[in-house]
Amino acid sequence: MNQLKAFVGHSFTEDDDAVVRAFLEFFDKVKKMNIGFSWEHAKDAEPNELAEKVLRLIEDKNLFIGICTNKEAAILPDKLRKCRLKKKIFKAEANNFYSKTSDWIIQEIGLAIGRRMDLILLVEKGIRPPGGLQGNIEYITFERKAPEKSFCKILDMIQSLFPKAKPTSATETEIRVLSEEKTEIKEQTEEMLEPKADWDIKRYKLALMRMIKNDNEEGAQRINNAYQF
Incomplete structure (x- = not known):
C-alpha cells in the first residue's frame, strides 16, 4: 500500500471521552499534514453492530492504533481468599490487583496482528500492557490528564512506519526531509x-x-x- 491507513480502536465510555477525543483530534491534525496518513474509527453502537462495523472498517487498513485506557481491575486466582463467614465472597490484598484495558480492545489488537497490520499501542500509565502475542511489541505510554505529552512520540512512530508502507516517491521525499x-x-x-x-x-x-x-x-x-x- 502507498499510504498509512489506520484504524483507531478505543473505548466508548463517558469517562474516557475526553482523553479519546484528544487523540482523535491529534490524528486529524496529522492527517492534514498531507504526509500520507489517514484514519477511521467505529462509533458507539450495539455490540453486534459494532463488531460488524469494525470488521468492515478494518478491511483496507494497514495500521492499527489502539488507545488502551484503564477499564478493569484484575487479579490472579491464587491471590483470592474465601471469606470465613461468607464462602461466596472472595477477598484479596489491594496490591495484588492490577489495572488493564478492556477485553474488546485486546480482541481488536489480536485481529490486527492476525491481519499482519502494523501496530501503535497507546497505553495509559499504570495499566498492564496487553500481553499474549503482542507482548513483545513496543508501546507508548500516556497520562490521562495530559495525553498531549505523548504526541511527539506518536508522530515519530507514524513517520517511522512509512518505509514499511511503501510510500509514493513524493511522500518518501517529504519523510526523508522531515527526518534530516x-x-x-x-x-x-x-x-x-x-x-x-x-x-x-x-x-x-x-x-x-x-x-x-x-x-x-x-x-x-x-x-x-x-x-x-
Missing part, C-alpha cells in the same frame, strides 16, 4: 517558525509538524491560514 531536518527544527524558536513570504511547501510542512508537536493550535492554524495544504 528534525534536529535543526527542534532548536528553532516559535518566532522563527512564523510563516514567511519566501517559504516553499516543504518549509510550511516542517513548521506545521513542529507546531503540532508543541500542541500549539494557534501556531498550526496560522500556518494553515498562510498556506492551505
